Amino acid sequence: MEQQTTTLDLREERSSHLQSAAFYTLKEMARGQTVILLTADEPSLVMQSLNLQFRHNLAYEIAAVEGGWQVDVRRREDVAVQDVPDALTRDHKRLNALLGSAIQYLNRGDAAGAAPLLHDLAAVLKRHIEVEDGLLAPLLAPAGEQPQDAPQAIMQREHGEILAQLLLIEECLTQDPLPAGELAAYSSILSGTLAKHEYREENNLFPQWQRALGRKTAEEQKEIMSRVETLLGEG
Ligand SMILES: [Fe+2]
Ligand SMILES: [Fe+2]
Numbered sequence: 001m002e003q004q005t006t007t008l009d010l011r012e013e014r015s016s017h018l019q020s021a022a023f024y025t026l027k028e029m030a031r032g033q034t035v036i037l038l039t040a041d042e043p044s045l046v047m048q049s050l051n052l053q054f055r056h057n058l059a060y061e062i063a064a065v066e067g068g069w070q071v072d073v074r075r076r077e078d079v080a081v082q083d084v085p086d087a088l089t090r091d092h093k094r095l096n097a098l099l100g101s102a103i104q105y106l107n108r109g110d111a112a113g114a115a116p117l118l119h120d121l122a123a124v125l126k127r128h129i130e131v132e133d134g135l136l137a138p139l140l141a142p143a144g145e146q147p148q149d150a151p152q153a154i155m156q157r158e159h160g161e162i163l164a165q166l167l168l169i170e171e172c173l174t175q176d177p178l179p180a181g182e183l184a185a186y187s188s189i190l191s192g193t194l195a196k197h198e199y200r201e202e203n204n205l206f207p208q209w210q211r212a213l214g215r216k217t218a219e220e221q222k223e224i225m226s227r228v229e230t231l232l233g234e235g
Contacts, residue, residue, distance in 0.1 A: 007036040011068050018046050019053075026050065026058065032078060037071040047071060056089050056202060084136070084213060084228050085206035091128050091232050092198040098124065099194065103187050111178035118187070122170055129159050131231045132201075139224065140212040151205035158197045165190045 008025050010018055022037055029035050037043065043062060051058045059079040061072045081087050098121040105114035137152055146153050168186045172179050213221055 004030070004033045005036060006033065007038065009038045011038050011040045013039075015041060018043070019050055022046070022050060023053065026054065026073060029073070029075060031075060033074070035073045037073060038065075038068060039071070040068045043069050043071055047073075052203075081229065083210065084225060085202070085210055087225070087228050087232060088128070088132070088206065089202055091124070092194075092202070095121065095125055095128065095194065096191075096198075099187060099191050103184070103191060106180060106184035106187055109180050111180035111183055114180075114183060114187075115173055115178060118169055118173060118183070122166055125162070125166060127231060129163065131228055133159055135227060135231065136209060136224075140209045142208070142212070151200070151208055155197075155201060155205055158193070158200075162190070162193055162197060165193060 006025065006029075008022065010021055013021050018039065025035055039046070047058075047060055047062065051060070057076050059074050059076045059082070063070050063072075076086070076090070081090065098117050102114040102117040102121060105111070105117070133156060137156065141152055142150070165186065169183065169190065172183045172186065213224065216224070
């Protein structure tokens with residue numbers, strides 16, 4: 001793939017305008033492209049907030065250079081999976097894409113077209129929840145009793161809700177003829193529940209897990225990462 005690089009010099013930009021100045025260039029960033037941002041001040045906070053605006057679709061590296069800072073930004077899908085939160089976040093996108101395509105078929109009344117996508121979704125979603133609940137939660141939970149509103153406790157409760165909504169879809173899939181209207185209704189409910197759940201995980205839980213991972217040895221981190229990738233990649 002041809003590597004294209006664009007440099008945006010923001011060193012003269014007022015700090016209050018930095019984010020919006022970078023936003024439009026990053027919005028146009030194509031696959032395979034690198035955008036280099038030059039800033040006068042340390043840009044970690046600006047980059048975190050931009051990445052939130054782009055729903056974590058940016059991968060970037062910050063380096064101190066003469067006269068300021070340089071940030072090399074690429075699209076996340078252009079770089080190798082970086083860590084456990086990255087692997088889970090990419091799996092969220094895969095789930096959203098499957099469910100989104102199924103809903104498009106259902107909105108046209110084409111339940112037969114949606115069915116294989118919904119079967120895939122069920123398999124990927126159950127595996128994803130198994131990785132979060134079965135593998136990661138026990139390994140990365142904060143020590144001691146967890147309050148009801150702790151990010152991990154919220155995650156586990158929401159998984160129960162998500163699996164119950166998925167079960168309604170799976171029951172519809174066993175019927176003949178397939179009930180397109182019911183499938184459309186249940187799929188759109190699940191889509192809303194998933195979107196909120198993923199947002200909470202990516203912004204509240206995964207940073208906590210990332211800190212817990214940072215307290216493990218390099219060996220343990222590698223082992224956990226490889227188990228996550230194997231489990232998510234199966235099937
Ligand atoms: Fe989850
Ligand atoms: Fe998740």
